[in-house]
Amino acid sequence: MQQFMPLINAAWPFLLMIAIFYFLLYRPQRREKSERKMFLERLGRNSKVITVGGLYGTVKAIKNEWVLLQIAPKVEIKVAKAAIHKFQSEEEEEPVAKEIEAEQEAANRDA
Numbered sequence: 001m002q003q004f005m006p007l008i009n010a011a012w013p014f015l016l017m018i019a020i021f022y023f024l025l026y027r028p029q030r031r032e033k034s035e036r037k038m039f040l041e042r043l044g045r046n047s048k049v050i051t052v053g054g055l056y057g058t059v060k061a062i063k064n065e066w067v068l069l070q071i072a073p074k075v076e077i078k079v080a081k082a083a084i085h086k087f088q089s090e091e092e093e094e095p096v097a098k099e100i101e102a103e104q105e106a107a108n109r110d111a
Contacts, residue, residue, distance in 0.1 A: 040081060043067070048088040051079055056088060 043049070047059045049069070057069035060076060067084060070076050 049084050051083045052085045
């Protein structure tokens with residue numbers, strides 16, 4: 001047993017580094033990857049999403065590698081599935097909708 005003690009004493013820092021690497025880097029990345037996969041699986045027609053570039057839109061069609069987004073009435077764009085960042089929440093929609101309504105009211109008053 002005493003002949004293995006120097007080997008154990010030399011190896012424990014490496015084992016500690018491997019454990020730290022696993023819990024701080026690998027495990028969270030694996031969890032994030034599975035969450036992203038579930039997000040893309042939940043993506044469906046008429047889902048309101050935000051792209052990585054900041055475009056707000058509604059999903060109109062989904063294919064293997066791309067998504068067709070409607071970003072305005074009669075305006076549709078094709079984006080990569082990987083470019084979809086998250087779903088729009090109702091809190092994010094309300095200020096945008098109110099801002100658009102205020103602009104339209106101001107334009108109607110001026111006309």
